[in-house]
Structure formats: C-alpha cells, structure tokens
Amino acid sequence: MNRSTDHLGSFAKGLRVLECFCAETPRLSIADVAARTGLDRATSRRCLLTLHHEGYAEYDGKFFTLTPRALRLGMSALAALPLPQIVQPWLDQLSEQIGQSCSVSVLDGTEIVYLARAAQRRVMSIGLMPGSRLPAHFTSMGRVLLAALPEAQARAIIDASDLTPRAPNSVTDPEEIMARIAQTRRQGYCLIDQEMEAGLRALAVPILSARGETVAALNIGMAALHADPEEMVTAYLPALRNVQAGLARML
Amino acid sequence: MNRSTDHLGSFAKGLRVLECFCAETPRLSIADVAARTGLDRATSRRCLLTLHHEGYAEYDGKFFTLTPRALRLGMSALAALPLPQIVQPWLDQLSEQIGQSCSVSVLDGTEIVYLARAAQRRVMSIGLMPGSRLPAHFTSMGRVLLAALPEAQARAIIDASDLTPRAPNSVTDPEEIMARIAQTRRQGYCLIDQEMEAGLRALAVPILSARGETVAALNIGMAALHADPEEMVTAYLPALRNVQAGLARML
DNA sequence: ACGGAGCGTTCGCATTGTGAACAGGAGCAC
C-alpha cells in the first residue's frame, strides 16, 4: 500500500511549485520558486517549464505567471464538491431575506475556505469569494468548525496558527480562544464582534448532516453600526437556524 | 531550451489527473481516471495516491474525492491574476447601479473563464462564480473576446468548439458565428438574445488596456422579460461604456 | 460451477529526474 513506488515525487514537487503563486507573488523567477519551495533550482526550473509547456504558465524568459488555464485545477475541486451547489440557493434566499452577506466555509488546516457566498454590499476591506481563505481562529465560521473537532485537535490548530491581532478586539491568548470555542460548542453558534476587522460583526452556525456531523459552517456578516451584538443574535439567529434545519434534511 | 530533460512527464500527467475531477464527476476510481486521461491504470493510481498523500484527495479504498486543499491550486492562480482585484469594485458598483448581475471573463481555449462576478438575482439555471467556464462561441463575452483575435485564430477556435445548440436561438453554423463576431468587432459590443439559455439576454463590451488591447470582457445578463434587445442596448450600454472607460485608465 | 470482463496491484527494466558542478552576468569596491 504505502510502497515508495506509489508516490510520484516530481508530481508532489510540481504541486508545491504551483502553490507558490499567490496574490502577493504573482510573478516568480526560477530562483524565487526554489527559495519558496526549498527545492533545487534545477528542479524548480523543470516544474516551471512543464507548467509553461502544458499551458498553465506564461514565461517571458525571466518570470513565470499563471494563466487562466491554471484555474481549471482548483476550480474543478470546487465544482467537484457537492456542498456548494446544494447550499447556494439557500444562501441566495437567506441573503435576500435579511439583506446581508452570508457565506459557507469548511476547514483546511488552520484556515477556513469559502465554498459559497451570497454578497449584498461590500463591508469588508478584502474581496471574499469561493476559494478565499481566512485564519480560522478569529472568524465566526472558524470557531464553529473548530468547536466540532475533538478538543486536542482544535488546540493543535490554534497552536499552529498565527495569532497576530488584526483588529482592536482580536483575541491573542490561546487559552482565551479555546474558551470561546468551548462556549461556541455549548451555544451551537458563534458571534464575533470586530475581532478580525474593526466595524465588522459576524454570526455563524454549523451546517449539520442528517446524522448530526458538522460538515461546514454558515455565517452572516454585517457592519457593526447595523446592530448591537445581542440584537444581532435575536434578529438573525432564527433565520440561520432555519437554513441549518433545511439543509440537515438534505445532507 | 526545449531539451527533453526540461519536461517532467509525471507532473504533466498528474495535472491531467487533477483536471478529471469536475462537477459531473466528483468521485472517481483508478480505472475511471485511467479512461478519462488515457493514462495507464498503474500511472493513474500513482498520481491519485500522490494526491491523497499530499492531502489534495480523499480515498475510501475505492473512490477518490478532492479536498478543499485542492482549491489552493487554482485559487492561487485566481489570486495571482491582478485583473479580478482591480475590476471587482467596479463590478459591485455597476451591479448595484443597474440592479443586474455582471461579470468579467477571459478566454482560455474554446471557453471563457469567469474571473469576477457581482450577482444580483439568480436568473440562470447554472451557478456561475469566478473560475466557472462556458463555451465562448455562444456567450456575449466569448464573442467580444473572439472579436479581438485575428480572424484566423477566432475561426480555429470556432472550428474546435462543440456547436451543439443549447437554446432556441442557438447559432450552429460556423459561418454565421464568424459573421456575428465580425459584427461585434465593428460595433464594439455584443448582444446575445437567448442563444445559450432560453429567457436569458446578455450584453458585453471588451475591457481595454490603456494601449487599446482587449484584456478581458465585461457583461451584464438579465431575464429576457426585463427588456427588449434594443432597450437593453440603449439602457445599459452607456453604463458598460462608463466602466470600460474607467478601467482603461488603470490598465 | 464456470468463464470472462474489469479492476487494482506487482516487479524487473530503462527511462527519467536529480543536483553537484559549471558558465554567464550583475553589482560593487577600488
């Protein structure tokens, strides 16, 4: 089963190279990629030339840039996940009903990954869309997803997270975060008040399968001046619970 | 430069395997992948086990499924493209102003790829989001993008496209499509009236760089009962032109 | 029970990828 011949080293290395390209570093030279991946320069070069040859990357003789073709790789993953397609209509309806943006995400390592989103107005500084990532520890959906894990596993993720504060209310003490996660577990929902970004509040609940397993998280986000934290729970939690119940029957 | 040792065969094969996973086929066995890629079953197995080992795929002993981690691959590509981040605010504003969905896409082979989208209401049967793909030949943005190419290149793409009709107004004659593309080139915009989906009209213009090169396409889509084709042009083309002019200054 | 089709897995061989070594600049000090 785990024989060494079952693992394609160069494929794995190539994927490492692909992940180098991100918003901050869209143009990379061979040496850049070697430094980022820890691979030999020669190996990085082979991976990059392969990407170029297969149409995933542009090459100007010095720098490599990904082409739209590269979108096929991860987007096929998004399209392959059944959840986004199931939840999208619910999201659209919820968003229209309450007049706020709402999203669905899952956990990947220390980050949450947006799978679906229905945006109303742009209240956040960053553009969020399916595939976007945010640190789990200070997001409402992240807390909900961490609350569904065994305590030890959640702690391991928090310990591996970068807890640099991002907003006035950011919680930076691991113990305090674990306490908030425990509270989320008891309540069955999580309210975040300007921990990630000043002026932004978010309320999240888990999306449960028919068997009660947490398969994703659902949230709404809104400007802080729209409602007090308590108002937010009383005003919007029922709507979230409603979607949660509707989805549980389909999963 | 093009020495054979500069090309990593197994990396290229692995990418072919990754592309197998799409909305219609999210769960694939080793033999499924072998059939789709044309690779040997043993090779497919190695690629899949590598994906599993690196955390990109789930394996239940029979079927493979991509994990959210795989989203990193394509999304890094989306994030690496500068265009989406530049156009998103313009899209949001345009969408709110006219009360309709609008999108930005680029060409990749015979398909258009959505880079950014501001959705208002769900009028289409399929969920569109950044990364989604549609055949270029019968979409408004596709026609605009094809019109920017040299005639011969556009023809080659049309010849390579599957022209199976999808709606009552679908154009299936390559000559007719080329004529519509020529018309789009003269007019500087393209109106599609229920060629892709019954009840759906779309209006697109090119997004031009400061040097006048077409770098992407911008469109709005709406239900056919909202407006006549002519009304649609008079009502919405100015708004599109406005965004087009604003973006030209930034590119 | 038997045959066959289709599947995942193995194993010996040679193709393929490896990285130390090399060559070509760019920058810098004098």
Next chain:
DNA sequence: GTGCTCCTGTTCACAATGCGAACGCTCCGT
C-alpha cells in the same frame, strides 16, 4: 576599467524513479 563576489540559470553523468506488461483478484452473467 579591473577584479572580485554573489546570484542566477543551465548542463551532464549517474542511478533512482516511474513505466506498463503481466498477474491475480473480484464481481457478474450464464
């Protein structure tokens, strides 16, 4: 300008790695 260093991209001989024909297994249809 010269000589130096540092960094980048490229080559090449070696052997590790990936290849696919061949194998055995399971699941149907008869």
